[in-house]
Amino acid sequence: METNKFVNRYHAVNKNKMILTGLVLAVLSWILASVLDFFLLKNVSFSQVIFNPGPEQIWIRLIVVCLFLIFGSHAQFIIDQRKQAEDALRESENKYKSIIEAIDDGYYEIDLDGNFTFFNDSMCRIMGYSREQMAGMNFEAFKKFYRPGRASNVFEWTFTKKDGTRIIFESSVSLIKNQEGRTIGFRGLLRDVTQHKKEQELEQAKLAAEVANKAKSEFLANMSHEIRTPLNSIIGLIELILETQLTSEQREDLDVVISAAYALLSVINDILDFSKIEAGKLELEYSLFNLRDFLGDSLRIMAAKSHDKGIELAYRVLPDVPDQLTGDPSRLRQVILNLVGNAVKFTDKGEIIVTVRCKEKNDSRACLHFSVHDTGIGIPKEKQDNIFSAFEQADSSISRKFGGTGLGLTISAQLVNLMQGNIQLESEPGRGSVFNFTAWFTVISDGDYAYELLSDIDVSKIKTLVVDDNESNRHIIQEMLESWKMEAHTVPGMIEAREAFAAAEKEKKPFILNIIDSEMPVYDGFLLAEWIRDHSKSQYDNIIMMLTSSKNRNQENLNKLNIKNSVTKPVRPSDLLDAVIKTLNLSKLSGESAQEITEKLPVQDSPLKILVAEDTLFNQKFIFRLLNHRGHQPVIVENGLQVLDILKQESFDLILMDVQMPEMDGFEATIAIREKEKETGLHIPIIAMTAHSMKGDRENCLQAGMDDYVSKPVSSEILFNTIHRLVPKAVVPKIKPEHPVFARSIDKENLMKAFDNDWEFFSECLDMFAEEYPKMLEILREFIEDKDCEGVRRTAHAIKGMMGNFQAYSVANTALTIEEMGRRHDLSQAKQVFDNLVTGIETIENILKNLSERD
Known part of the structure; x- marks a missing residue:
């Protein structure tokens, strides 16, 4: 203004x-x-x-x-x-x-002789001189840095301040001309870049160190991989040799060699994972898994070692913990096995219990709290702070009793950190240790699990005796049984069991089922089973043996003791429930209990046109022959897409739908069918063919819209009872008597039930089996060599089902191991397990052929 x-x-x-x-x-x-x-x-x-x-x-x-x-x-x-x-x-x-006076950079003007004609206060501050002192200084040297024709003349130079401090300047220089265009001096800006230069040097040193460290880690990763490859071959070859006829001295020597090889492999694996983490190459992979079965499968890896030391190994998942999760099961298994492996190493007696609780849960995610409690030597307070550091151990002396790289806990801590959790230790020397860690997962299904039964299986009020010397394991088994509304009683040994039997007789409320631990002090589970056999009354006959290792499962010896089924410790809920159902011969008829088992199939009066969706050739032929034998008209397709295509052209009375199929699985196909039926108003009964009798994987069958489900390997009795319930009018011809002669190593009753008590049907399926399995093994071998994890998983799954149809459960478990390797994307041990699978199938083929020749 x-x-x-x-x-x-x-x-x-x-x-x-x-x-x-x-x-x-x-x-x-x-x-x-x-x-x-x-x-x-x-x-x-x-x-x-x-x-x-x-x-x-x-x-x-x-x-x-x-x-x-x-x-x-x-x-x-x-x-x-x-x-x-x-x-x-x-x-x-x-x-x-x-x-000019306000800027932080120094500004100067000098004449042709190098004398200052103007400068600002920042120039004095940067150079450390007063205005009077600056006025008397000469900087003729600035002129030599000017280069005619350049767009920018910038240079660096070192200057000693008045106080003796050496600093680095960055300066510009340009000409000053008068009105006539004649050069009369130079001007420019000057900046102190000393600190910036130091930071650059530090950053370059840091980058150089990181590059060197990364190169080191990558070298370790490559070397670890190169060492592990031949080591796997060594281990595989030794395992093959151990399966041959050897003297006791040879077997003992090879046991030492393979033990050392596994120890070296463990060290190499630790170094490999550590180097991957250090190099920033380790990333989590996400896949769907069932927590409870996953824990059981994982802990069985450590079961043999723990039981060899006389340590009880068990796990407990609280009812509020969701079962179907999405996360990285492979890395979770690695953390658990590291912690359990350490617990086994530092524990000489007692128990190791893995417990899972739900710490926090919302609509889509859950934070789970895992604890591994052992009764080992414990860790001193002064060692606990560094226990998760690389190469640190509780005992680092040369003569220490326990080996290891000191990397296991470091890797575990870093993996837990990747899973957005943390890991802690509680320990006291002589009183054991508790390792706690948390991890976040995506929840697939909501609601409490509680080892829940499917609605149409009723085992309630079945009086059961659990005999186990370990109190924690008794409590865990009791919790499982009571969640199924069974009446569970627990005792610690044979003497108490006999007293419980006597009391039950007196009350006239006998035990229907007995679940017995095989390894107990003084009197083991087999002695108790023998006593039950010798003093058997009808109520004592049903025995499930809890074995410490699947290698101890000799079916012939179990049959001699009237042991109907066995489960391997640590006991998975799904395995125990399947064993209960098979032992009590429970059908899946709605409302049927242990006292109401139907012994005869209903007589029905018309054939059905049945669509069968199954991708495995052997299972296709097996189901086709089984349905055809009952007078039905089966039509076979290989996946869900083909189901939808054929339904556009033909109508069917019933669909048998395999859950796992390529291109479109059974769940997706069922959902698509039910959506279409909303328009037509029709409803086709769909029976899923799946794996277990537990709520977990199979609860998705009901959610997808399926009407019922049967377990694989398919039992003809359960299958046709299920068909009859959904479609009451169906032809069921008279059942042929079973063949009288069987090898003692084959479960005669279960095998014939699987083949509809038809010896001719069994012989035909055996021919199909002999024709198909070499092709399937060759395909599986190629997938393993090509590292095609999905192909390995799919083919091993098919072989597992095929072997299950012949009641060859040990071989089926070997196929399951390979299937899990494919699912985890870890085929490092697949070649060795594949060789065992080939041997097992060939053995089963010889046994089955011997049966056929005795016809």
């Missing part, structure tokens, strides 16, 4: 000056013209020529006055313009100097 007033006043004054100048010039020109007329004209007075001139004089004078007025105005205008320009230049210079 003040500036505008000043400008307006300035213009007004200039305007008045221009008017005054014009008037002065006009008066002067008039007087000058009058003087000239006075001398030139005759007989006129001076006053007359001034005040009363003639017309001619007036016009001449007016012209002259106008010329002078124009000239004066123009002259005044030029003077004013120059003055304004000078004022603007002066204002611009003042503003420029204010800006």
Whole structure:
């Protein structure tokens, strides 16, 4: 506002000056013209020529006055313009100097001799000198840094300040020219870059160290892989040799060799994972898995070692923990096995219990709390802070009793961190240790699990005796049974069991089922089973033996003791329930209990047209022959897409739907069928063919819209009872009697039930089996060599089902192991297990052929 007033006043004054100048010039020109007329004209007075001139004089004078007025105005205008320009230049210079003085960088101007003509306060501050001292300094050296023709002249130089400090400057230099274009000096900006240079050096050193560390880690990863590959071959070859006829000394020596090989493999695996983490190459993979069965499968890896030391190994998952999760099961298994492996190593007696609780849960995610409790030697307080550091151990002395790399807990801590959790230790010397860790997972199905039974299986009120010397395991088994509403009683040994039997007889409430631990002090489970057999009354017959290892499962010896089924410790809920159902011969008829088992199949009166969706060739032929044998009309397709295609052209009374199929699985196909039925109003009964009798994987069958389900390997009795319930009118021809002669190693009753008590049917399926299994093994071998994990998983799954149909459960478990390797994307041990699978199938083939030849 003040500036505008000043400008307006300035213009007004200039305007008045221009008017005054014009008037002065006009008066002067008039007087000058009058003087000239006075001398030139005759007989006129001076006053007359001034005040009363003639017309001619007036016009001449007016012209002259106008010329002078124009000239004066123009002259005044030029003077004013120059003055304004000078004022603007002066204002611009003042503003420029204010800006220069305000910047943090130093600004300088020097003449051609190198003397300062101008510099700002920042220049003094940076260089550490006062203005007076700076004025007397000469910087002629600046001139040599200027290079004509360059767009930018920037240079660095080192300078010693007044206090002796050496600093690094970054400066620019450019020419100063006068109005004629002649160079009169140099100007530029100057900046202190000492700290920036130090930071750059540190960053470069850091990057160099990281590159070196990464190169080291990558080298370790590559070397570990190269070492592990031949080591796996060594282990596989030794395992093959151990299966041959050897002397006791040879077997003992090879056991030492393979033990050392596994120890070395463990060290290599630790180094490999550690180097991957250090190199930043380890990433989590996400897949669907069932927590409870996953824990059981994982802990069985450590079961043999723990039981060899006389340690009880068990796990417990609380009911509120969701079962179907998405996460990285392979890395979770690695953490658990590291912790359990350490617990086994540092525990000489007692137990190791793995417990899982739900710490936090929302609609889509859950934070699970895992604890591994052991009764081992414990860890001193002073060692606990560093226990998760690399290469640290509770006992690092040369003569320490326990080996290891010291990497297991470090890797576990880093993996837990990747799973967005943390790991902690609680321990006291002589009183054991508890390792706790948390991890986040995506929840697939909501609601409490509680080892829940499917709605149409009723085992409630079945009086069961559990015999186990370990209190924790008794509690875990009891919790499982009671969650199924069974009446569970627990005792620690044979003497207490006999007392329980006596009390049950007295009360006339006998035990229907007995679940016995095979390994107990003084009197083991087999002695108790023998006592039950010798003192058997009908209520004592049903025995499930809990074995410490699947290798101890000799079916012939179990049969001699009337042991109907066995499960391997640590006991998985699904295995125990399957064993209960098979032992009590429970059908899946709605509302059927242990006391209401139906022994005869219903007679029905019309054939059905049945669509069978199954991708495995052997299972296709088996199901086709089984249905055809009952007079039905089966139509076979290989996947869900083919189901949807054929339903557009034909109608069916029933669909048998395999759950796992390529391209489109059974769940997706069922959902698509049910969506289509919303438009048509029709409903086709769908029976799923799946794996277990537990709620978990199979609860998805009901959620997808399936009407019922049967377990694989398919039992003809359960299958046709299920068909009859869904479609009451169906042909069931008379059942042929079973063949009388069987090898003792084959479960005669279960095998014949699987083949509908039809010896001819069994012989035909055996021929199909002999024809198909070599092809399937060759395909599996190629998938393993090509590292095609999905192909391995799918083919091993098919072989598992095929072997299950022949009741060859040990071989089926071997196929299951390979299937799990494919699912985990870890085929490092697949070749060795595949060789065992080939041997097992060939053995089963010989046994089955011997049966066929005895027809």
